[in-house]
Each structure stands twice: as structure tokens, then as C-alpha cells.
Amino acid sequence: MTIDRLDARLLVLLAREPRIGVLEMSRRLGVARGTAQARLDRLRERGVIRGFGPEVDPAALGYPVTAFATLEIRQGQGADVRAHLAGVPEVLELHTTTGSGDMLCRLVARSNADLQRVIDRVVALDGIVRASTAIVMENPVPLRIIPLVEQAAKDVE
Amino acid sequence: MTIDRLDARLLVLLAREPRIGVLEMSRRLGVARGTAQARLDRLRERGVIRGFGPEVDPAALGYPVTAFATLEIRQGQGADVRAHLAGVPEVLELHTTTGSGDMLCRLVARSNADLQRVIDRVVALDGIVRASTAIVMENPVPLRIIPLVEQAAKDVE
DNA sequence: GTTTCGGCTGGGCATTCTGCCCAGTGGGGG
């Protein structure tokens, strides 16, 4: 459940230049190809690397508006709400959080006006008592993992 | 600023099996290799595909606790706060949102107890007036993009 | 109507990478 410096360097390298192959990776890291290959395989096995899915920009798909909605859920309606929200394409992410039946979800929309449509669709379910929405204006720190990887590697030293 | 059905099929295919190459992709899609290559290049140029970074699971790095913190910011301190939070590895993401100087950030920690340390570090700055934290218990819908891609393709038809 | 142009096809080419194998080495744990 931990990574060493070589793993960390590998992850950072992969994060910066995802398209490089195992051979090039081994060259940059200064290890044999088999080693790089084995490390990579192990990271995937252990679940550290979940996958290499393409990062798609919703804005480039025509959904430039992002918002976070906090949902207050009626007791015992959790499963219904989850299923409902999973069926809404504009819901990119859903978490259940501490607090009285609360959920937090990330939404996207084609415009601020369109956001209303999305929210209406989200709350169009009995199990949802109330929704409080915060529209994202800026994203000073986009989802990142490198600093954490480096921190995790340091903690092991 | 839009994608057609072939683009959508390509994105979905790529999301499901990220490691397949251009040749295999063209076979699955039933088009010439050059076409698949060209579509892929264009999607990257247009910014629809931002990259293929590895998806790293913080839990597997030893950070199984995720939380969202809403920060109330003192007027005019935005830049300081952004710089401060960018320097904290456990801050995976930061957004500025509508509302009075509010920000929303995603945090991870090694444990619930460790979360206290992270929050302390986050709020250790004059510019931050107050922090309200919600700990994530479940993640019924992990960050996803496929449904939105399919929706975007349908809207074009 | 006719021309032009961008996208797609299907193919060929040299280069590179992959997946898989091997024997040999070195250090740490049993």
C-alpha cells in the first residue's frame, strides 16, 4: 500500500507524457525495460493506476458551465436518488457525504440558462428535498495528482 | 465545437479500452486507419481530448479519505488563497464559485484524524475566514464522461 | 453546371515498439 521513488518517478513521467511507451519510459528512468514494465504492471494490479482513459473537456463538447449541487435527501431514498442521478448525463460525479442525507454532485450545462434545465431534471424526484447550487467561475487548481504522488513517495523514504 | 457520431464512438471506445492503438481502433470503428488517426488528432487539437494521463487512485496511495471543503474568503485575498492551496498536495482540485468569495476544494487525507491536519494546513492563512467540510462516504457515480459524450453526439444528429 | 476542396479509402514502406523469452547478478530476509 505504498510506493517508492521509482514508482513515483514513473507516475510523474506518465502524467506529464502519457503517450510514451514502456521502452522510452525505461530510458528516461534509467532502468531496464523489464523493470519499467514490471513496475507499471504492479501499479495497475495494486489499483494505484486505475486506467488511462482520455480526459475529455466538457467545455469542448459544448458544456462550458460547471456547477456543484448539494442535495438534501429524504431518509431512505438514497438508492432511488443514486439511480436517478446516474441516468442524467450532465451529472459527472456524485458523492454521498456526512450530514443529514446529503449528496454532492458535479454538474455541467450548455449555458447558465441550460443549467436550470439540468437542475430541474436533477430535482425532479420525490426523494430530493432541496438542492443548493454553486456555479463554478474559475478553476485555479484543475484535478491533479502529481503533488500527492510526490508526497506519498517522500513519506516512504 | 461539436462532435459527430464517429467522434463519439471513438471517445467511448477509447474510454472503455484506453490502451488500444489507432490500428485496432480503426478496425473496431470500421474505418480506415488514416481516418481514425485524423479524428483522434483533431479531437486533441480542438481540446476535446486534453490528454491520457494515468488515473491514480488516492486511496491506493494511502489517502482513502476524501472531503469537500467550502471556503469563505476575505475580500481581495483570492490570489493569496489560490497560491496557498496550490502548495498543499492534499488539495486535488480547487474551484471558485458564485457566492461571497467562496471556493470549493477537494481534499484527501490518510485518515479522518489526518484530515484535521490537512484542514488546519488549508485554513492556516489569513485570507480564509471559515471552512466547512463534508466528508465523502460513498461515490455512487465516479467521475465519468461517456454519458455526456453520447448526449453531445445525439444533439448533433 | 462545373470546379475546388476537404475528408475518407486502401495500400506500401522503413522504423520502432511490444510481448515474451533467457541467463546472470546482487542484496535482504528467513
Next chain:
DNA sequence: CCCCCACTGGGCAGAATGCCCAGCCGAAAC
């Protein structure tokens, strides 16, 4: 003290890549 595991450095066939080409087609421009 020995064994095991990780790493090294190498070889091999097969596959994919990057890059080129000529030809075809439909749509938009003229």
C-alpha cells in the same frame, strides 16, 4: 548461509506506428 526476488541486458518474431501516395466522393463555392 542460502534462497528468493527484483533487476539487468540481451535476443526474437510479430505488430503497430509515422509517413507517404493516388484515387474517390460529396458538398460547398463559383
